[in-house]
Amino acid sequence: MSETNSGVNQNGVLDDVRRALGRSKSVPPVPLPPFIEPSIKTAARDLARFTEEATAVRAQVHYLSGKLQPIANNAVESAMRPNDQVKLVESIVELIAEICIAYKGLEMALSGAQLFAEMNLTSKLEAQGFSTFVCNETDHEQKVARLAACGVGLTAASYAIAETGTIVVDSGEQNALLVSLLPPVHIALVRSSQIAASVDEVISRIGKEKVGPLDGARSVTLITGPSRTSDVELVLSIGVHGPKELHVIIFD
Secondary structure, three states, X not given: OOOOOOOOOHHXXXXXXXXXXXXXXXXXXXXXXXXXXXXXXXXXXXXXXXXXXXXXXXXEEEEEOOOOOOOOOOXXXXXXXXXXXXXXXXXXXXXXXXXXXXXXXXXXXXXXXXHHHHHOHHHHHHHOOOEEEEOOOOOHHHHHHHHHOOOXXXXXXXXXXXXXXXXXXXXXXXXXXXXXXXXXXXXEEEEHHHEEOOHHHHHHHHHHOOOHHHOOOOOEXXXXXXXXXXXXXXXXXXXXXXXOEEEEEEEO
């Protein structure tokens, strides 16, 4: 057996190799291009996946398309956008009215979502014959009692997750969690641009958002389908601990 020559100078060997190659120093390797995972995600595919997964857990998905046009590049097209906005709001109100017709004799509770204020949603729903109130009671017991007597709770959703059919409700939306839990019907509004492919993508988006001086100091609630339990003899029951219906209205 031959013995390893521990006295061999490694640097000397490398110097001999460099001289043979006509170089005076080592050449650093060319860096590899960054790895970008191939993605086939499209907005249409995420919408289709969300609808499939949400429907599988007994949520009902409604999609309003073609109501808002992209931001226009000329004054003529720009002038059309306010009318498109009005039509979108009218379509949303009509759809909510269709969903809630069986609960017309009961109050409809709205969370404090900025989106609802921008749409003037309370006035428009009242014009349809519904009794509405924005949930801003200061007394917790009174708030809970009033919500428990409501037929419908209406919230916005910050995101929707395609892979699980889940909607994400943000604690920054005033009383959204209570409004989503206590009435027997929960309706959530979400823009199609807020649909993410996965939970990881939603977490990444939330991490990049700015929420004032306490960046990131908030919580979110993930809602997948109507309330369900199998506590009693492993028999699935819907609506025992929360809404028995979940409707998700997706719009452009």
